[in-house]
Amino acid sequence: MQTPWGELAVSDAHVHLFSRRFLESLAVLSGKTAAEAAAVLGWDEPPEDAAELARAWVRELDAHGVARSALISSAPGDEGSANAAVAAAPGRFVGLFLFDPTRANARERVRAAFESGLRAACLFPAMHHYSVDDARVKPVFEEAAKRPGRAVFVHCGVLTVGARKKLGLHSLFDMRYSNPIDLHAVALRHPGLPLIIPHFGAGYFREALMVADLCPNVYLDTSSSNSWMRYEGLDLTTVFRRALDVAGAGRLLFGSDSSFFPRGWNRAVFEAQSKALLDLGVSQADARMIFGENFQRIFG
Numbered sequence: 001m002q003t004p005w006g007e008l009a010v011s012d013a014h015v016h017l018f019s020r021r022f023l024e025s026l027a028v029l030s031g032k033t034a035a036e037a038a039a040v041l042g043w044d045e046p047p048e049d050a051a052e053l054a055r056a057w058v059r060e061l062d063a064h065g066v067a068r069s070a071l072i073s074s075a076p077g078d079e080g081s082a083n084a085a086v087a088a089a090p091g092r093f094v095g096l097f098l099f100d101p102t103r104a105n106a107r108e109r110v111r112a113a114f115e116s117g118l119r120a121a122c123l124f125p126a127m128h129h130y131s132v133d134d135a136r137v138k139p140v141f142e143e144a145a146k147r148p149g150r151a152v153f154v155h156c157g158v159l160t161v162g163a164r165k166k167l168g169l170h171s172l173f174d175m176r177y178s179n180p181i182d183l184h185a186v187a188l189r190h191p192g193l194p195l196i197i198p199h200f201g202a203g204y205f206r207e208a209l210m211v212a213d214l215c216p217n218v219y220l221d222t223s224s225s226n227s228w229m230r231y232e233g234l235d236l237t238t239v240f241r242r243a244l245d246v247a248g249a250g251r252l253l254f255g256s257d258s259s260f261f262p263r264g265w266n267r268a269v270f271e272a273q274s275k276a277l278l279d280l281g282v283s284q285a286d287a288r289m290i291f292g293e294n295f296q297r298i299f300g
Helices: 020-030 034-041 050-064 079-088 106-115 135-145 162-166 180-189 205-214 227-231 236-246 267-279 284-299
Strands: 010-012 066-073 093-098 120-123 151-154 195-197 218-221
Touching (some): 066 284, 079 093, 120 135
16 A cells, blocks of 8 residues: 555454344344344445455455455354455455353353454453453463464453444443453463554553553554544544554554445545654654554464
8 A cells, every 4th residue: 555654565453344144133133124224324234145245345455455454253153254254355354253251151162263263352341241350251362372373352441332322222331341451460371462452442541551561462453533532632643652652663553443334444544543653753664563564463
């Protein structure tokens, strides 16, 4: 992709695979058909075949010059969609999966997901009401740590799901489980396992920086509009400056938080982040790490 630093191989660490199964799960809760839910949301209906959806993402990323991306299956138990998407375009995508460790047989389920080729479990403690240090979550970190090229993504801070709001669905998320500090002991127990905190901690920026400072296996994902900045009176340039000072360019992962069509890849996020980094005078070498090389180092 052509960027302010010249041609860079950009990889996006945060793209949601809003599959047909994901849409149908929301539609059922809202008492609508999938078509009705899609109309309310302003989405194109995802195809039944996740491979077809993956091919749509290939075309979209090609149009923007994005070399690779993560694809996150975004409903518990939807690992099959992520696997089908990855298989449809070998080498183009890295498969991630939303995982609820409070359900039965957590170790068997997460082991099967990793053995199928998926690369990172995505934990949402506030959504599913558990601490990351809960005994039920230990198998996730243990199984990931056994396998090179695996990671665990842990959503911290403010959590909202825009699609649920638009459909009038109440979300009983519990922010008691959202503090990045909870990751400190876990990161120390598994020093070789990359742990990724998205959205700079989504309102727990200071805490995310503290954990990243203490634990070299903790990475910060830069994704989304980062609207949490209004809580602290921050702007994106200041956020990047502080993150670079603490974690360095080698532990920042560019992400867009793209998710649905017809919007497709959220280029505005890329452009805003590029401008902030350019304003800070970030070098081409550091830009290469943030926009792609760190992703490649973790996932290969």
